[in-house]
Amino acid sequence: MAKKTKIDVDHSVCGGGNKVDPRDCCKCLQICEPAIFLLHQTVGAEEEDPYDPQLWSVTALWLSLCTRCMKCVDACPEGAIRVS
Amino acid sequence: MLTASYSRPNGDRMCESCLKHGTAGKWYLNAEEYSNEIVEKYDLRDFLMEQYLNFEQMSVRKVNGVNAVGLGYKLQMPLIGKVVKHLAENVLHSQNPPKNPLVAEGHIGQVIPLDDAIAILETCAVEPIILKNCMCRYMSRGIKEACCINFGVMSDIVDKLPRFIPDDDKYFVTRKQAVECFTKFNKRGYIGSIWYAPFPYINNLCSCANPECAGIRPRVDFGMKSIYKAEYIIETQQDNCNGCKKCVAMCQFNAITYNLTMKKVVVDREKCFGCGACTHACKDEALYLRPRDEVPQFKER
Numbered sequence: 001m002a003k004k005t006k007i008d009v010d011h012s013v014c015g016g017g018n019k020v021d022p023r024d025c026c027k028c029l030q031i032c033e034p035a036i037f038l039l040h041q042t043v044g045a046e047e048e049d050p051y052d053p054q055l056w057s058v059t060a061l062w063l064s065l066c067t068r069c070m071k072c073v074d075a076c077p078e079g080a081i082r083v084s
Numbered sequence: 085m086l087t088a089s090y091s092r093p094n095g096d097r098m099c100e101s102c103l104k105h106g107t108a109g110k111w112y113l114n115a116e117e118y119s120n121e122i123v124e125k126y127d128l129r130d131f132l133m134e135q136y137l138n139f140e141q142m143s144v145r146k147v148n149g150v151n152a153v154g155l156g157y158k159l160q161m162p163l164i165g166k167v168v169k170h171l172a173e174n175v176l177h178s179q180n181p182p183k184n185p186l187v188a189e190g191h192i193g194q195v196i197p198l199d200d201a202i203a204i205l206e207t208c209a210v211e212p213i214i215l216k217n218c219m220c221r222y223m224s225r226g227i228k229e230a231c232c233i234n235f236g237v238m239s240d241i242v243d244k245l246p247r248f249i250p251d252d253d254k255y256f257v258t259r260k261q262a263v264e265c266f267t268k269f270n271k272r273g274y275i276g277s278i279w280y281a282p283f284p285y286i287n288n289l290c291s292c293a294n295p296e297c298a299g300i301r302p303r304v305d306f307g308m309k310s311i312y313k314a315e316y317i318i319e320t321q322q323d324n325c326n327g328c329k330k331c332v333a334m335c336q337f338n339a340i341t342y343n344l345t346m347k348k349v350v351v352d353r354e355k356c357f358g359c360g361a362c363t364h365a366c367k368d369e370a371l372y373l374r375p376r377d378e379v380p381q382f383k384e385r
């Protein structure tokens with residue numbers, strides 16, 4: 001089996017109420033051809049306002065379909081994405 | 085194992101349109117399964133509310149210690165891959181009363197072409213009808229597009245959740261407006277699909293995109309039966325094709341290619357989901373849909 005791709009999004013910078021609200025950026029979501037990333041409510045913060053959650057995060061979901069084009073790494077204004 | 089064997093809880097009360105045209109295996113033309121009675125009978129109101137409150141977390145939240153992150157890798161593992169695929173399909177195909185709103189239990193759909201969608205909107209769908217932002221597109225691209233249509237109890241639930249509400253203040257629509265909206269997206273090339281969510285309640289008529297749709301991706305990329313192909317398949321009338329290539333970009337399943345030698349397109353019918361999007365592009369009647377059952381070698385949904 002080929003080596004597995006690992007993609008880390010630095011959640012201390014992006015999402016969960018930290019520096020960047022991913023909903024205002026979405027650069028990684030939109031530049032990725034196979035649409036690997038998922039924008040979702042921050043896990044653990046759902047009690048705040050479950051009807052209209054304001055804390056969102058990005059997680060790389062469909063890892064096996066990543067082509068390692070590295071476009072997301074270049075596109076992220078915060079350098080918050082690591083593909084390995 | 086997982087062929088399309090839909091059991092119909094109260095199968096004989098079909099919509100007018102089925103009575104007229106016959107259902108021919110079209111489970112989605114059964115008015116009973118759209119009804120509010122089914123919601124009450126299976127006690128689905130709270131279940132759906134709970135599920136939609138946390139909708140976008142479904143893939144990242146761990147249920148029994150696993151989530152869907154890196155699903156493709158999990159499926160590639162010997163033995164474990166088979167078990168994961170089997171478990172996931174069992175969840176999606178569940179016909180038991182749903183218990184866990186945090187997984188997509190009994191969430192199974194089928195691709196449908198424009199005419200069947202119009203029949204649903206005109207006769208089966210229960211009012212109120214609402215337009216909602218496509219969750220898949222929001223989750224995968226951060227883009228809000230009001231192309232998902234919900235019915236009945238589901239509309240009331242969506243109305244309580246601001247992130248699903250389109251900016252346009254007229255999101256409760258008449259049947260006629262819903263037909264217009266669906267037609268617009270269908271002609272643009274989106275894939276019509278109808279969903280049990282959860283079985284046996286039908287409340288979602290979607291206009292999907294690939295690879296954005298989380299229901300289509302497991303089928304196309306991982307061979308899981310998360311969605312069935314339509315009751316139709318494309319047929320080509322090659323003599324009529326002028327090689328304009330307009331249909332190629334319409335097919336989200338990459339089933340159509342242009343052949344340089346013949347200066348015409350060829351369709352790989354194995355890949356065809358029968359959505360009919362390509363037929364909207366063809367002005368020369370070189371492409372049309374026919375019932376899948378008439379083409380035995382591609383009868384698998």
Ligand code: SF4
Pocket residue numbers: 007031032033034035036065066067068069070071072073083
């Ligand atoms: S490396 Fe390319 S394919 Fe992989 S997640 Fe980033 S943008 Fe997508």
Ligand code: SF4
Pocket residue numbers: 009014015020021022023025026027028029058075076077078079080081
């Ligand atoms: S590009 Fe970077 S900052 Fe923007 S949403 Fe993605 S991870 Fe967050």
Ligand code: SF4
Pocket residue numbers: 218219220221231232277289290291292293296297298299
């Ligand atoms: S199933 Fe289709 S229309 Fe519905 S939310 Fe997903 S992509 Fe959007």
Ligand code: SF4
Pocket residue numbers: 317318334335336337338339340351355356357358359360361362363
């Ligand atoms: S070839 Fe099949 S899947 Fe592709 S657009 Fe036409 S009907 Fe849809």
Ligand code: SF4
Pocket residue numbers: 324325326327328329330331332348349365366367368369370371
């Ligand atoms: S749109 Fe019709 S005429 Fe044009 S290439 Fe496709 S099949 Fe041929």
